[in-house]
Amino acid sequence: MLLIECPWCGPRDDQDFTYGGEAHIARPERPEKLSDEQWGDYLFMRSNPKGTHLERWVCNGCRRWFNVCRDTVTDEITAVYRMGEKPPGAIKKAGRKS
Amino acid sequence: MPEKYQWQSALATLGLEARALAPVAEPGVTLSERRVGTQLVIRGDAAEAEFAAGVSSVLGLDLPTEPKTAHRKGDRTLLWLGPDEWLAVVAGEGEDRLAVSLAEALVDLHHAIADVSHSRAVIGLEGPRAREVLMKGTNVDLHPRVFAEGSCVQAHLGRCHMLLHQLDAAPRYDIYVHRSFAVYAWSWLSDASREYGLSIASSGAVR
């Protein structure tokens, strides 16, 4: 069972958090300008990487959303950072195709 | 209509006053229904000096900015709920005017005040085995080295959500649960306590 460190409440079992999926998927500024393909991509397409994954969780204690960098193979959590912050230097967003 | 209906707490249905009459020898745990008074959720930016000052001017308590801590003076408590969220609990003097005074103090600051006095029921839990009982239902570390007098935390208790506040080293705890879950929380706590000997204390006069 994951031990996740809420930036405010500290470490807790994963059952005290809710998962929010892949992080840094910005909602398009002007959705109406997007093609169906682009919009479908935003809605559904995910990198789902085997390895480093940047993801969102919300703490069921303080109810704050934040970002987690976790290895999806080892479940090791290498970083936790707040909404709006950039992932810590070394970490690249995995799986992204341009 | 029977008088008991005129004002009815979430736990009234359990008839706790009657149960409190039966004393238990050397209880490991004592449970009680607590009447804490007015509860307000206060939202705002702790970094704004005026905000912190405004709140403490009304409550006479410093704004706890350290996560999972509470400040308490007499029957006034200010608990940290989140980086921009607090719960003010005030009984007695000034209780009814609290929301208004706060709104005045914080006017033209980005803030929010919500009256949640009826949102949560409060269960008092104390006794030498009180910590053992809680550790059956929550995975938060309550060891005195990390959770002591003045600590508070929001976590799950069994299958419901609680706001836990440690009042002293006895240890004595206040457990805030959402009103509609109060009966569940109470029976969960009393079941979990039987192993250690449970006594039920009177909640004192109905307010």
Place this chain on the structure above:
Amino acid sequence: MTSQPFRRLEGGLIDRDRPLTFRFDGSTFTGYAGDTLASALLANGVTLVGRSFKYHRRRGIVAAGVEEPNALATLREGNRQEPNLRATQVELFDGLTASSQNRWPSLDFDVGGINNILSRFLPAGFYYKTFMWPAGAWMFYERFIRAAAGLGKAPLLGDPDYYERRHAHCDVLVVGAGPAGLSAALAAGRSGARVILVDDNAALGGSLRGDTATINEVPALAWVDEVGGTLEALENVRILTRATAVGYYDQNLITVCERVADHLARPDPHQPRQRLWWVRAKRVVLATGAIERPLVFANNDLPGVMLASAVRTYQLQYAVKCGRRAVVFTNNDSAYSCVSALMGGGVPVSAVVDTRASGPGDAARKIVDSSGVECLFGHAVVGALGRQRVTSVEVMALADGGSRVTGRSRVIDCDLLCVSGGWNPTVHLFSQSQGKLRYDEGLTSFVPDASSQAESSAGAARGELGLDACLRGGIEAGAEAARLAGFTPTEDVEAARCDHVDEAPVEALWAVPLPARRHGKRFVDLQNDVTAEDVALADREGYQSVEHLKRYTTLGMGTDQGRTSNVNGLAILAGLRDSDIPSVGTTTFRPPFNPVTLGTITAREVGADLAPLRLSPMHDWHAGVGANFVTVGLWLRTQFYARPGEAMMEAINREVLAVRNAVGMVDVSTLGKIEIQGRDAAEFLERVYINRWTNLQVGRCRYGFMLREDGFILDDGTTTRVADNNFYMTTTTAQAGPVMAHLEYYAQTVWPELHVHLTSVTDQWAGMAIAGPRSREVLAAACEGGDVGDESLPFMGYLESRIAGVPVRLFRMTFSGEMAYEVHTPSDYGIRVWEALMAAGKDFAITPYGTEAMSVLRIEKGHVVGAELDGRTIPADFGFERMQKKDRDFIGKRSLERPALAYGPRKRFVGLISEDGRKIPRGAQLVWNPTAPKPVPMLGHVSSTCYSPNLGNYIALALLEDADGYQGKLLYASSPLTDSHVPVRVGHSVFIDPEGERARG
């Protein structure tokens, strides 16, 4: 009642002053406090304890601990019956009843024994090759196979005991309280770290409990007691005995099953039977010891063939002689201490058969030299002889590095054969923690290699088998763990001293070859009856991956998880494939290390506590008048209020008519309520709702739809502008949680720049809807001051007032289609206000109604609920496309423009009226011709259906393709389930007052 013929007169750790009586298979025996069921049975000379899984062969006790494959018994009776317990782990208590398993009619005469005679035709995986004809006959054969399989019987009654969960946190968790574990706990505990020490057994000491060694110049057990005392005295150390660490999960979560009351006939009142500890540890020290391997030779499953270490433990710890005359068969030195234990305990040893031509090391050699036991080096036991149990063994010389046996065979009489094939470190928890294993040629076993979590192994668990190494390794591991957890180990802690014993290395012999032209069963997995020949067959047929071997032969799949068989099987496979063991690999060990009662995993979250029941503030009132309740999500709500002698439908119809013709009141406290505050509150609503909000005036309410980003409806509800920057949102009961989460997500992660604060106030407010033509009069009578007429409280208006002296929020909105109001008041006043309204409504015959009547009223009015908003519908399906803002974005807008949602053939919302007055079946599908050949084309489905007392007919709401095309037409509401196909007329979804005049009054 027999005496205990095999019990030694003195010695051992049993309490001869506390004799205990117990029953096994109906016979009564006695044992002593401190016995296990196994040691007590052996003391009474009971050697046949079970039948094997597949061939039903006679089996006896092999081991003394968690690795026992054979001695599985059913314990207790009635509602406390529990199957498949290892006799070697069951603490004896007075009155214990146990019975053997997997035999019929009796252990001694078992019909299933026929399988043994037929065993030649039942090789590994035989069932994959037959039972296929005639087609579909498998289920016939399967019945017999199922009946033959399985071990013990499950109880047939509910469990009278209860269980606990206990969360715990510590700096250092030490698993195992043997020499290494005790040393580790001592080093860590002295540093001030929070330490939890867990051990499987009732007392500390582990292997030292059956050992004659001296530590710090005192007997080992004296040292154990001293260290135990020291640890007890440390406030930062918690010791758990009868506690097995069973699961090792991510980030150092270890589950520990504590058997609180299993050693008692029944738990004391309020005492849990078992407690599952969920331990989060900063560091873990695994001091789990090692498990002895058996040797694989013909008939090695005969009762009387036992692990040498077990024989020694029974001899020394339990003062039990496992036989009258022994032979010891080994490939390593450890078994020689068994020789001395046997001789010292009055059991003559006929011979020591050592596969090593060079024999053992000096210490071991001393033992045999002094005792004059015959030693056959470079020899092996090629077969155990005997029918009921071992009566003699056949010994031959080994040749060609153990690849064949040679020379004349010699038969040696004995009724006890002690075998030792080397030792396997107990790496199960380490393996569970995702640590990598390494094969150690010297030890001929797998040992921990790289850790993948904050963990280290110590002592025998890491392959350091010597006592001195265990004591030293334990201290080092404990100190290191404390240091890594942020504590400073004290200087004065140093390893306890004991003599070092020089041992000659173990020499692998994975399976004793069969003499030429001989066949015989050489068991690798005793519990699942897997032989060396089965392993060969799997290899021959291509099941060559270790996992295939396991799955094809069931090797290691038993309740002992292959503790004594995995490595032997693996090595035999490697031999067959001429490859080395590491390249064949090892199987992964999965939790739990030892089987865990389902009850203790569930703990107290059973029955009523499985999930909370949420109660309305007015619950006591409803209960007081005898309401019928129904669960809606976690809530308990009033379904209807039946009067004495009134049937459900009668009550519902009465309640519905009361609302349409006079006035009724329903408890709507369960609606979700959210306060939305801040200067951007209105802008926030614009973005989350499909319709317009910035132009909503203070003191007015508005109905709206909220979509998910994929365009489907998340929820509908009414939101009121209480003040400029303060909105009061209501959601449906079911979606209260999801909507709050949805709004929080967007407020925090998508539009953090907006100044808006959300607070859930669902529990703050009791809510009641008062509906019907007379509702305004009732409200007027109840409200103190302030009129509630059209001017001050128009349709979709909001007003703050007082009822019965307490504050209330009044909303003029309708769900029933009648003139209606919602009254919200702080929850603790709920009953007070409810009763005040009932009193005020007395003269107007106010009628309380429940969810059923509410549902009928809304169906008559064509209002949608969860049945329609099932996560697959969009506003246009209900004719609300006009509500959607054209000029600006909102959540889900772009998705609505995708082909499928914009111009795909969508099912739309319609009303149905029963054509012939028959009930429209629940969940019916709409078809043109119900008797058409299957698959019958389905045009849509009935989402909600009811009897309308106002229309005097059955009506329904449905989603139907080409809805406009079918308007006014006849279709069938088809329910093959109830074999009813009801003709229905398709019409408008609003059955009553389509113009909505009643609501406006």
Place this chain on the structure above:
Amino acid sequence: MHATSGIPIVTMSKYSIFSLVRNALGYHENWPLAWRSPEPKAEYDVVIVGGGGHGLATAYYLAKEHGIRNVAVLEKGWLGGGNTGRNTTIIRSNYLWDESAALYEHSLKLYEGLSQELNFNIMFSQRGVLNLAHNLHDMRELSRRVNANRLNGIDSEILTPEQIKAIVPILNTSPTARYPVLGASLQRRGGTARHDAVAWGFARGADAHGVDIIQNCEVTGIRRNGARVEGVETSRGYIAAKKVGVVVAGHCSVLAGMAGFRLPIESHPLQALVSEPVKPIHHSVVMSNAVHVYVSQSDKGELVIGAGIDAYNSYAQRGSFAVVEGQIGALVELFPIFSRLRMMRQWGGIVDVCPDASPIIGKTPVENLFFNCGWGTGGFKATPGSGWVFAHTIATGEPHPLNAPFTLERFTTGFLIDEHGAAAVAH
């Protein structure tokens, strides 16, 4: 017995009671290999990536139904080592939507003859699958689904608590239970099969038709020539292929990445466990979606228990113990007598979940590269049907009508096949 296919078997010694006896007399020393372990050839007409049940079935039907024999199945580990060997083996076809129902029903029909077809006993046991309803909402959804099933010609019925009690006497049907049992749907033709046997049977059958099954061969890259696939890089060298079919539950996003596109899929842990073996006590399959637990009893006597998926992405093949705890709580509530039985072994698999909980079977942005993925928790029951339609799609280059709706494009157009409604994508 393959006369129906019109294609003679290359090599396969028939299994039967007679061959069993014959071999017993030879101490079982003459059994042939169930399948060969050939070295990969330089080129194949079709390369199937993934040696699980779906991949092996695809290869089998390619050879048998379409006569395409120059086929290799590449498995990075051991046959059936993924979800095939980790699932709880439930087979049913009572799905709500026509598209799903048709696909799963086709699969169920194939299962009904599979042991004979493959001459390998997969132990398909049609002991019936019950889906419990615990509240009025469940009952309504159940009725809707069962009615749809029946009109689609799929056997399905709803039982009263009394009828359920008759089939599952040990089920707690007390009206005062926290999750009372108001009713259940029953598909009598549903049941369980031996998961390993399905993989082994298809492997042996495919091998007999000349398919090369290559284990311990991991695909590390997908080589394209412009828009068209031309082969795969593997741990055992490059293998050219005219067509490539990818069936790698738990890794499809990784393979898609190699081919240069993304999928609407997230990989989640799905956990399961077995109890110690006990004598027969539970003869059907009971599922409860409301409390997320399902249970059957294996022929060995173990209770086979499954849970809902873990919420977070993972390739770790293990999940949160809290999920297991919740699942067992529900189980003990439904079956109070299980409280004293013991969990013997728990494990996890990786399930690839689509937003609409329906699979993707068909073409990809890359020519001659086909994907079959996104089965979520429902893959095992679809094994033969999935292989059958995928073989057709690869052989003809066009989807069979049965899998035509299950395109990748539907996530652009919005024509979803939403089997779980309100539980769909949250944001």
